Amino acid sequence: MEQQRNSIKNKGGRPKKEVKRDQLVGVKFTLYERRIIESKAKNVNLTVSEYLREIALKAKINYKNKVLSKEILSFTGQLNHLAANLNQIAKKRNSNDELNPVERAELKVCTQRIKDLAVEIKSCMS
Template identity: 65%
Template structure:
């Protein structure tokens, strides 16, 4: 069983959440009620689950706890993707391996994506 500790050391990915939401609740409602709940959840920028959970626990929605705009989430997702790709290339290079022509081309493309993303972020903020 000593080998299991070694497996955990190199494991990557998202860390587990401290509190895992694994319980499912179902409600019955009419189509009209469903559409109304979905519309209210959308108007405050929450999913239906988040909206119902917040309403059930606190009885109100704090509009200050809204999710980030979709554009910002898109920028974050793109940056995470680019960072992962660049990290893989850097790891290979730091291990002493030479980059193949395909990897060099990918690095050039990724560099272009970073520049485009920087322009998009600047235009979004202005």
């Protein structure tokens, strides 16, 4: 009888939660940002965790998906290629090697192509 009473008896302690929040996400703030967040959470009577969770899950952020045109992507690729070539030339010059005639011609071509790209980019942006 005593044993039966003990098994029915509540063992005490905090009741189990239906959904256990056991995942931690670390976020770094400046001291100023932290104080602002703490203040806002206090104003709405929430803990910082509850406040950030509410904001993250329910807030809507309006953003426009900015799609770059094919021309801009092409310009970017060309500029990256030219930058690599110019970097190789600069590395050679910085090691006190003289440019041979072929490298000088390549440098002139790169320089002209960069000027042409700059004009094309300006015309696309206008």
